[in-house]
Amino acid sequence: MKKEYTIIGKPVPKQDAKIRVTGRAVYGHDIEIPGMLHGAILRTAHPRAEFELDTSAARKLPGVVCVITGDDVDTNNISYKRDHPILKKGVTGCIRDEIAAVAAESKEIAEEAIRLIKVKYKIKKGVFCPEEALRENAPRINPYSSGKFSHPNIAEVFHYEHGDVEEQRKRSKVILSRRFTLPRMTHACMATSNITASFSPVDGKLLLYSSTQVPFLYQRDMAHALKMNPSDIRIIQPVIGGGFGSKLDMYPFEPICALLSIKTGRPVQLLYSREEEFIASPTRQPMIIDLTAGIDEKGRFTFREVNILKDNGAYTSWGATTPFVIMQAFSSLYKVPACRFDAKAVYTNNVFAGSFRGYGNPQATFALERMIDLLADEIGISKTEIRRINANEKGEVTGQGLHYETCGHRECLDTVITASENKRTISPSENKQRFLKGIGYASMLHVGGGAKIYRSDGCGTTLKIDPYGFCTVITGSNEIGQGSETVLAMIACEEMGIDLSRIKVINTDTDVKPWDVGVHASRTSFVAGNSLLGAIRLLKEKLSKKAAQLLGESDATMNYTKGQIVSAVSGASIALDKVVREMHFSEPGELAIASYFYEPSSRFQDKAFKGNVSGTYAFASQAIEVEVDTYTGNIRVKDIWVAQDVGKVLNPLLLDGQIQGGVVQGIGYALSEELLMKDGKILNPNFHNYKLLTASDIPEIHFYPVETLDKQGPYGAKGVGEAPLIPTAAAIANAVADALQAEILDLPITPEKVLRIIAGKKAEKN
């Protein structure tokens, strides 16, 4: 029997929606501090060049307070590999490169000053393709690369394997090899990147209003960059206008803004223009995936051999580490007895890649799920049957060591297959017309209970009840629009028996909140939720004891409901706020406060990349129907059936929103989004030419949550944030391939590509 909850599982609107919908929410762009200056950055005009600067005219412009170049600052390199100088000195590596910065009395003056800086370039030939970068005589692209790999332009390598690939190769009835090519996609958050820095020369403290997703790692990175003490840096997060992984790293503009504030002793604000946002933000990693896969005569997968070449760009941000996630998909999505995996991130003079919702998984899933369709065709099994035969199961421990204590894969598959079959009504004759219809399927596996990639994947919570019976949740986690604040408030409401309107969530200040590793890996509801539950347990012990004493009961078993603490034995009750007052004001007084730190049960991977890295795993399947216009090449996504193992639905309203938003990003990845580059320059840095979907492009999205009630999750819940985007492009590509009866091996599937395929097929026929 399912447990009855008061509020968990109910559609509760976002707690912070009202301030946002009235225009009262303060985003980074809205901050104004008295005496504040405006910052601007000069970026290189050429991706690979030597340069000399003349800043004299800019320094003389009235209203300019400070101009800095690489020569004026003493900083450490930043980024995951510490291979990224904040202000470049003498040479540039990519078109994002910051070569000087200005602080001035107004935005206009700052921009004018940037224009007055004279730069003399000696242009050098750049390397814009990873294969070329690996040639023997290729120039060394990043002077700070570790150089510990076989080629100086390799930033990172991953090798993983399980099972006996050669043995499985022999057992295979069919073996196929294909090369898949994935594009560069950008986050395009509606709020452009921003920061406001306020340094106090009086006490040496630096206050940053930053939209980072990882405040504590950011604090550490900032301190390293500026050679400061981390505790002297306080991060306050204003309301954040979209993250999706783009704010997982610290980028040069942030320490630059801090430096401008340190140098001037005044607050400085730096806001990206939309063009700058397109040029200077990290991207999803473009990659080439060579996949060889086998299948036996019964339709069971035998092995996968994977070789990945990733364009790292000129510096190493988190993009280089996406193989951690990519290899999970190849090793553990559907049962497979053997897998060999190699991935290389290679320096080029392109812009650098970062983390983006799904973290490599959409790319991996695209290759894998496309390959499954090809294998099915080759061996003569239906596309649905092949997936059912190989689906993951509860209790499975995969070759890589992931433990599926709960697993909704099969149920997800069955759900979308049945739902789509019931709705679909195409007769084969229909597909001879102008519009061709097709259906595609794909599944995904992703971490659902955090991901052990840093020393701690934990989250701390301090919980406080005040003498008026209001509850304050001080959580390490943060809100980037996904609704974590609301989910935490709901948990506190459920457990403490306090009305939602009496619960406050504090999550924006590193000086106040306890440690948390940050918003990533779909972990917040799971990790922060469990952390809060732990704090609630501790606080209730205190409160129950006091309540028992006040009620004259010997047993402190209490229920919490409607602001009352009720004895489970006698039914006698006492108001919660009264108990708190009695605690605070008695002799000796005691605070109604408890703190708890939750660290998931997951483990670091070993050197061979094996281990159970997450508290639980999430699964999802999608079935997607498309209609291809053979005259124009346009693809219309008609219906999407989504089933996702979410463990337990905590808030259906917010869950739906996460699913729909993710799926639509996935459609964009499949059909329209690509940051186009030529010779290291971005060709489409605006919303006119970088095609985001609009409301008119949105298909019917049918969502079926699958509840597996994982015992690790809060109320059984698993992470949900990234999953909806991961299989979408794969399923769409499969559907288009089905409609056109053609192979699709790269994204995005633009009308031009569709028309080329159709023309190719016609030519073949003649």
Add this chain to the structure above:
Amino acid sequence: MKKTVKRVKVKQEESVSLSLTVNGNRHVLKVRPAALLLDVLRDVLKLKGTKPGCHEGECGACTVLVNDIPVNSCLYLAVRAEGKKITTVEGLTGPGGALSAVQNALVEEGAVQCGFCTPGMAISMQALLNTHKSRKKSGRGTKSLSRDDIKKHFEGNLCRCTGYVKIIDAAEKLLAQSE
């Protein structure tokens, strides 16, 4: 309603004087001739609810009503608004902070995530509701709007978080209620 006149000083050499009525309040200010309405609203009048998403007329985050017509305030010269009636997201909220029907629908339907697109969406939705109501009143709008019509209406407002579904749901529900 009582009209208040606020005077705002602007440091600009060559500026023109301008009278704007924003959310029912009349303002007399001096602005550069090239100043954009978005910047005047945000930087001079400090009405920061209107959001700058692109400054190039593509995202719709900056949408406001000028004489009840939705415009991208980032492309609209402030001087063009002389004497006209401007409504920003702040102007949707009623006295005492009561949410308007549009704002309520967005909150209740879960159509707000990061919320950066939301002020623009809310204004666009208000415009849709206004036209719908006035068409009905004048007897021109016998046919109710289809879901596709509603989607079309929001084409000028980009949202990266929600996937639009709940925004469209909110609009649909609102229009149905006004039937």
